[in-house]
Amino acid sequence: MTGPAAAAAPVLDVRNLHTSFRRGRSVIKIVRGVSFRVGRSASVGLVGESGSGKSLTALSVMGLIEKPGFIADGQILLNGRDLVGMPAAELSKIQGRELAMVFQEPAAALNPLYHVGAQVAEAIRAHQDVSQAAALERARELFELVGIAHAGHVLRQYPHQLSGGMCQRVTIATALANEPGLLILDEPTTALDTTIQAQILDVVGELRTRLETAIVFVSHDISVVAEMCDELVVMYGGQVMESGRMDLVIGSPQHPYTQGLIASALSVSGGSGRLESIPGEVPDPQAMPPGCPFAPRCAHAMPQCATAPPHAALPDGRTVACWLY
Numbered sequence: 001m002t003g004p005a006a007a008a009a010p011v012l013d014v015r016n017l018h019t020s021f022r023r024g025r026s027v028i029k030i031v032r033g034v035s036f037r038v039g040r041s042a043s044v045g046l047v048g049e050s051g052s053g054k055s056l057t058a059l060s061v062m063g064l065i066e067k068p069g070f071i072a073d074g075q076i077l078l079n080g081r082d083l084v085g086m087p088a089a090e091l092s093k094i095q096g097r098e099l100a101m102v103f104q105e106p107a108a109a110l111n112p113l114y115h116v117g118a119q120v121a122e123a124i125r126a127h128q129d130v131s132q133a134a135a136l137e138r139a140r141e142l143f144e145l146v147g148i149a150h151a152g153h154v155l156r157q158y159p160h161q162l163s164g165g166m167c168q169r170v171t172i173a174t175a176l177a178n179e180p181g182l183l184i185l186d187e188p189t190t191a192l193d194t195t196i197q198a199q200i201l202d203v204v205g206e207l208r209t210r211l212e213t214a215i216v217f218v219s220h221d222i223s224v225v226a227e228m229c230d231e232l233v234v235m236y237g238g239q240v241m242e243s244g245r246m247d248l249v250i251g252s253p254q255h256p257y258t259q260g261l262i263a264s265a266l267s268v269s270g271g272s273g274r275l276e277s278i279p280g281e282v283p284d285p286q287a288m289p290p291g292c293p294f295a296p297r298c299a300h301a302m303p304q305c306a307t308a309p310p311h312a313a314l315p316d317g318r319t320v321a322c323w324l325y
Contacts, residue, residue, distance in 0.1 A: 010077075011182050011214040012038040012061065012099075017074035019053075019060045022067075028285050029072075030056050032238040038182065043208060043215040045225030045232050045246070047261065051282040053238035054218050058184050061216070062101050063091045078182065097127045099182040100175035104190050106167035109174075110159040116170045117143075117155025123177040142173035146203050165196035172203065179211065186218045201228060223265040226250055234258045237283055237293025240311070244318030254320045257294045292322070300324060 019031035031053045038044045046054040059065055061076055063083055076083040078099060083091060103109045111119055120142060121135035130138070136155060143151035146169040159167055168188060175183055185204065189197035205228065208215055219225050225232065225246075232249045234242045234257065242255040253259045260278040280297035283289060289296055295305040304323050312325035 010037040010039050011042075011079060012216070013075070013077040014057070014061065015075040015077070017057065017060060017076065018072040019056055019065060019069065020072045021069045026286075027072075029288070030069075030238050030285050031060060033074075034233075034235070034238070034240055035074075036233045036240065036243060038214050038216055040181075040214055041208070041212040042231065043217060043229040045222075045229035046216060046218045046235060047222045047225045047232060048220065048235035048241075049261075049278075049282050050220055051285075052220075052235040054220075054235045055186050056238075057235070058101065058186050058216060058218050062099065062184060063095060064101075093127070096123060096175075096180070097178045098180055099184065100178070100180040101184040101186065102168070102171050102175050102188045104187040106164060106171045107159055109171045110167060112159050114158070115156050116159060116162065116167075120170070120174050120177055123174050127178045138177070139173070142176060143170070145176070145207070146170075146173045147199070148173075163196075164192050165199060168192065168196075168200055169203065172200075172207070176207065176211070176213075180213065182214045182216070184216045184218070187220070189224065197224075204228065221265070222250075222261045234261065237288060238285065239293060240319070240321060241294065242318065242320045242322075244314075244316065248316050248318055254314065254318065254325065255294075255322050256298045256300050256324075 015035050017031055017034045018029065021028045021030060034057050036044060046057060048054050060071055065071060071084050074084065078094065110116060117136055117139045120139035121132060124130065124135040124138055140151045140155055143154055148154050148166065148169050162170065189200050192200065201224065207213065217225055217228050229246055232243065232246050233240055234255065236257050242249060242253065242258045249258060250262065253262050263276040264278065278297055283293055283296070291306040291308050295301045302323060309321050309323045311319045311321045313319055314325070
């Protein structure tokens with residue numbers, strides 16, 4: 001990953017991450033050698049179609065891979081400490097405190113049996129030695145921070161009494177409860193309508209500026225990521241196809257897959273008329289083609305694409321995994 005902030009002192013440094021699942025006697029490789037860095041106060045987008053491995057990469061970083069899944073290789077360095085293989089008790093002290101995650105479905109992330117204020121207070125008290133009253137007051141402040149009107153009243157409501165957009169604001173408040181240095185957002189606007197999506201993105205942008213929190217933003221929508229992030233990691237088939245500064249990748253995409261993603265998002269490319277589409281489908285992880293996973297769908301495929309391409313370093317600091325370079 002490029003940029004002076006990322007190069008100086010990354011909050012997160014993912015190195016050659018491999019995450020797999022056991023099925024009977026077989027091992028299915030999902031995330032295959034993913035590497036990226038997130039600098040302090042930086043915002044990095046993981047983008048790709050459904051099935052590209054981006055969400056599983058995020059869950060790996062959070063330490064939320066459960067059996068039959070496992071991290072087969074690589075390092076996940078958070079402020080220099082490797083989370084891979086860290087004892088569960090030690091990892092639990094970090095989750096929610098130093099890094100936190102906002103999930104796709106806000107309603108699923110909230111317990112329907114408890115007031116939302118009590119749930120945020122519980123997240124606070126899990127890592128801080130404060131009274132219930134102090135935790136609830138902090139929850140009220142967090143609700144105001146994420147733009148919830150009448151925060152004192154909302155504290156006493158249940159998730160089913162709130163709209164989807166309001167529930168997502170509550171989950172963001174919960175994630176921010178202990179002021180983590182890294183916030184991961186996994187498709188946080190997918191289930192929301194366009195107006196609420198824009199409001200949530202504005203909230204995240206304002207919080208990033210105000211709190212100087214590093215962000216990993218996971219999305220299938222490259223136009224959303226382009227608005228939110230400084231740098232971009234394009235994933236396909238569990239691998240990184242292209243990575244670099246957002247303006248460079250969007251302005252001059254080099255990998256054929258990146259070009260296809262941008263061509264399918266008019267708001268990014270600045271075009272007009274019909275949306276283009278990428279022919280074919282994302283490969284099944286159990287039947288991944290040899291070499292470049294995008295080769296079966298690529299108009300530029302060559303015989304050497306049957307061999308895994310190297311990650312070429314471009315003069316502008318980007319990396320591209322393609323034999324064209």
